[in-house]
Amino acid sequence: MTSLSHMDFSHxxxxxxxxxxxxxxxxxxxxxxxxxxxxxxxxxxxxxxxxTIYECGPEVTKQPNKISAHFYLFAVLFILFDVEIIFMFPWAVNFKVLGMFGFIEMILFVLILSIGFAYAWRKGALEWHSIR
Incomplete structure (x- = not known):
């Protein structure tokens, strides 16, 4: 009897x-x-x-990062509402199968996202500010 007798290599x-x-x-x-x-x-x-500089161009200087966090906020909001559409498409395709329960669930889903959208709008997240 070998030590590997408990293993099943034919799986x-x-x-x-x-x-x-x-x-x-x-x-x-x-x-x-x-x-x-x-x-x-x-x-x-x-x-x-x-x-060193390659071929030509100005001297390389270190500059502080001037990218605003507002770009990040816009990207997150875009993804949030893009994902909303991704969830709404299968619901629309199977609307008759889901019936009233599916309709109420989607209304709640849209309501929760609308509250988030209103909050972001009220906080000024959708207004573009200068980087300076």
Whole structure:
């Protein structure tokens, strides 16, 4: 009797599981190998060369980040209302199947999102401000 007698290698998903584990191990190994080789081959004495101007252009200066958080707020609001439409499409397709229950659920969904929209509007999140 072998020590692996409790394992069932004839299971239909054993090959897929083995392939998944094998690919994960190979991926991890290649990643570690690439990281190690690149660190060994990198030249660390070329920092001045990396900071010099390529061909032409102004001197590189460090500037503070002037990107407003308002861009982020607009993106979040866009995603919020975009996802609302994604949820409304399957509801509209199956409107007859869902019946009155589905209609009431969608009314509640739209009402909650409308409250969020009114709150964002009242707080001035939809008004564009100057970056300066």
């Amino acid at each position: 239909p998903f054993f090959g897929a599981f083995f392939l998944l584990v094998f690919c994960a191990v190979v991926f991890y190994g290649i990643t570690i190998l690439a990281r190690t080789v690149s660190r060994k081959m990198a030249r660390l004495d070329t920092e001045k060369l990396k900071l």
